[in-house]
Amino acid sequence: MLEIRHLAKKFGGLVATNDVSFIVPEGRITALIGPNGAGKTTIFAQISGFHRPDGGDILFQGRSLVGMAPEAICRLGIARTFQIVQPFAGLSVRENIAVGAHLHRAGRRAALDHAEAVAKQVGLAAQLDKPAAALTVAGRKRLELAKALATDPKLLLLDEVMAGLNPAEIDEIIPVIRGIRASGVTILLIEHVxxxxxxxxxxxxxxNNGSLIASGTPAEIAADPQVIEAYLGHGAAQRMQAGTATAGVRHA
Structure with a gap:
């Protein structure tokens, strides 16, 4: 569905993305992970049209997105959430979601009805008439998700939608995201959890540092020495391996 080809982006002397290529298959949940400052959100900004790449291409269902405005990309079927959630504080939850619904629905009634359906999908049905400013952090995260989902995306870009949530809240939102995928929406997520x-x-x-260093199943990347070093620092993989060997000798 989505193909990133040799994506490059610089901000002055800072290389944010360096020859990045990857694919997101239709109908699946794919993760883009890495330490803080790795360039993940910059990639989302390029996919969604907020930053223009300095090099490379971004193909969505075979069509290049480079040079397209964010609203045009959204109309094609790509929606994103943002790390820092900023709801329309003076509007209700229902009205916030309806803003996204108006992308494909000119009538107010149709947009509000769709907003109600989306709210049910993300677990906000009981809070539809609450002011958005009164929501908890978990509620605002769900609202951010709902606003993007209301645009009827084919591909949903989730940028740390679980950041700031406690373990119980994370466990509650995981099945919501699975349900969105089950409804036919492909998902690319950035996540530290x-x-x-x-x-x-x-x-x-x-x-890491703007370049791809590994790919595979979550289990495979968790055991990859390059990934361990990126998150925990130089020599971490060797220390972990030595610790495992020592533990095995003691156990024997």
């Missing part, structure tokens, strides 16, 4: 990555994604790509 590894429990969520393991439970949701079928394949993961790992980014």
């Amino acid at each position: 590894m429990r969520a990555v393991v439970n949701l994604s079928e394949h993961a790509w790992v980014l």
